[in-house]
Amino acid sequence: MQEYDVVMIGAGHNALVCAAYLLKAGYSVLLLEKQPFPGGGSTTEELMPEAAPGFKFNPCAIDHIFVHLGPVVQELELSKYGLEYLFCDPVVFCPHPDGKYFLAHGSVEKTCAEIARYSVRDAKKYAEFIDFWQRVIGALTAVFNAPPNSLLDIAGNFDRAKLNDLLSLLGSPTEIVDVIRTMFTSPLDNINEYFDEEFLKAPLARLAAELSTPPSQKNMAVGSIMMALRHNPGMARPKGGTGALTQALVNLVHDLGGTILTEQEVQRVLVDDQRAVGVRVANGQEYRAKRGVISSIDAKRVFLQLMESAEVDAANDRLRERLDRRIVNHNEAILKIDCALSEAPRFEHHHHRDDYLMGSVLIADSVEQVELAHTDPEMGRIPLDDPSMYMVVPTMRDPSMAPNGQHTLWIEYFAPYQIAGANGTGLKGTGWTEELKDKVADRVLSKLAEYAPNVKDAIIARHIESPPELESRLGMLKGNYYHLDMTFDQMMFFRPLPELANYKTPIAGLYLTGAGTHPGGSISGMPGRNCAHVFLQNQHPVVQSLKNVSDSLASTTKSLFGLS
Ligand SMILES: Cc1cc2nc3c(=O)[nH]c(=O)nc-3n(C[C@H](O)[C@H](O)[C@H](O)COP(=O)(O)OP(=O)(O)OC[C@H]3O[C@@H](n4cnc5c(N)ncnc54)[C@H](O)[C@@H]3O)c2cc1C
Structure with missing residues (x-):
C-alpha cells in the first residue's frame, strides 16, 4: 500500500496551493x-475539438x-513555473437599453469621467463609494489571508496601509456603529444610498450579487466590494486561460516531488481509532496518510458521503445533522454557455469599440432584472422573460485562445438547479434536458443579440453545461x-460551521480546505x-506558535514604526 505524509482529496487550485506549501515544508x-x-x-x-x-x-x-x-x-x-497574468482595462462594460453605458476603467478617475457624461452627481458619488469599499477591502484582506480563528495571524497581516484603512473606518463610537450598520444592509440599499442612475445601479447590483444572493439580500452589502476590487488590486486572466494557473501549480508540485x-x-x-489514516x-x-x-x-460531502456514519458520530454525535440541516445551499446555480465565434460581438447601439470587451461585459438592464436573475432560480424558475448575464470575450485580451482572428464567448447565466414542477424528470431528476438547455441558451443568446446583433451569425459551435452536469463533473453539490x-x-468563522471553521475537524488528522472553507469560493x-x-x-505546535508570534510582532512593528 502506498504511503504519504499527506493525502489530499481533489486537485483543484486550492488543493494544489496547499500541497505546494506542505511540500516546501518537507512533507x-x-x-x-x-x-x-x-x-x-x-x-x-x-471543449469542442471537432466542431471548433x-x-x-x-x-x-x-x-x-x-x-x-x-x-x-x-x-x-x-x-517561474509559467504563470503570466494579463490585467484587464477596461474592467467592466454594461450597455443600457436607453443607449447609455457604464464603462469602468482600472482608474477610478477615468471611470468617474465616463459616468459624468450622464450624471455629474453620480460620478462624484462613485468616487466616494469606491473609496469606502476600498478601505473595507484593506481591512478584510488581513482577515482573508489568515485562519479565521487566529487573531494572532490576522493581526500579523496588518501592514501600515491595511492598518490605516481599518483606522479610517473606525472613527467615533457612532461612526463605528454606522460602518457596522452599513454591513447589515443589502447591496441594493447601499447602491441606492449613493446613486440615482439605473445604467449605473444595475451593473453594480449585478456584480454585488456575484456573491450569489439577490441585490436586496440584507446583511450582504459587502458584495459591493466586487466592483471596488476591479479597480484595485484589479482583474486579470492567466495568459493561455485559467488552466495556466493550474498548470503552473502542477509544475511546481511536481518540481517539489509531489504526486498527482x-x-x-x-x-x-x-x-x-478516531484518526484519519x-x-x-x-x-x-487504498492510500495511507501518516500525518x-x-x-x-x-464538509457536507466529506462527512455525509465519504465517511461511515458511526465514525462521524463517535467523534461528534451532532455533526451529521448539523451539516445536513444547518449548512444551506440555495437552488441558484449557473448554466454555462461557451461559444466559438467567427468574429467578436459588436455592440452597435453603444458606440462599439473592441476594447470595451476587454473585461467583464454585463447585460444588466435594471436592478429589478438582476433581482429576478437570483430570486427566480431560488424558486425553481428559469428567468427567461428578460435574461441578465455576465459575459466575457476572452480572446479580446488573449488572442492565443482561438485560431487567428476568431473569438470565444463565455456566458454565465444564473439558473435553478432543481426546476419547479419537474422533480424526478431529466438529468438527476432536476428537470434539465438537452432540449431545455438548448431552449435556454437560444433565449440568452437572443437577448445578447439585442445588443450585439452579429452574435448569432458568428456562432461556429456552442457548448452548454447545465447545473446537474456541473455537479456530475466536479462534484459540487x-x-x-x-x-x-x-x-x-x-462566511469567515462560520464557514462551513463554527466547529469546523479553522480547517480542522473532530476527526484527528482530517483537515478541510477548498472553497467550502474560509474565505470561500473563487480563485484565490x-x-x-x-x-x-x-x-x-499542528505538526509542530510550539515551534510554529513561536514563529507566528515573532512574525506577527515583526510585521506589526514594521507597520507601526516603518522599520524594515
Ligand atoms: C461556471 C463557473 C464560473 C466561475 N467563474 C469564476 C470566476 O470568473 N472567477 C472566480 O474567481 N471564480 C469563479 N468561479 C468559482 C471558482 O471556479 C471556484 O470557487 C473554485 O474553482 C474553487 O476551487 P477549489 O480548488 O476550492 O475547488 P474545485 O475547483 O471545485 O476543485 C475540487 C476538485 O476536487 C475534485 N473532486 C471532487 N470530488 C472528488 C472525489 N470524491 N475524489 C477526488 N476528487 C474529487 C473535483 O473534480 C475538483 O477537481 C466559477 C465557478 C463556476 C462553476
Missing part, C-alpha cells in the same frame, strides 16, 4: 483527483481577482459554484494557503 504529498486532469473549476479545455478545433475555453472561472489580494502567486513564485494521480475518485476516508478510491485502491488527510471538497453558499452566516488560493498554515502549526 510528502499525494493529490487524488476524480477528473482525468487536475484543476477543478480552474481549467482551460478544448483550436478554440480554448474556460468551462468555469475566468476573471481572477481575489488571488491578487494574497501572497500566493509571489510566495510560490508561480511566474487523476481518475482517482475518493470514495471513503479511512478512520482508525488514509483514503480508498473507486477502484478499491493527515486534507479534503478540498466541502447542487452545482454550487462556491461549494457552499457565500451568505454572511456561512487563500483556503489552500491558510489550511497549510494550520496543518503545519
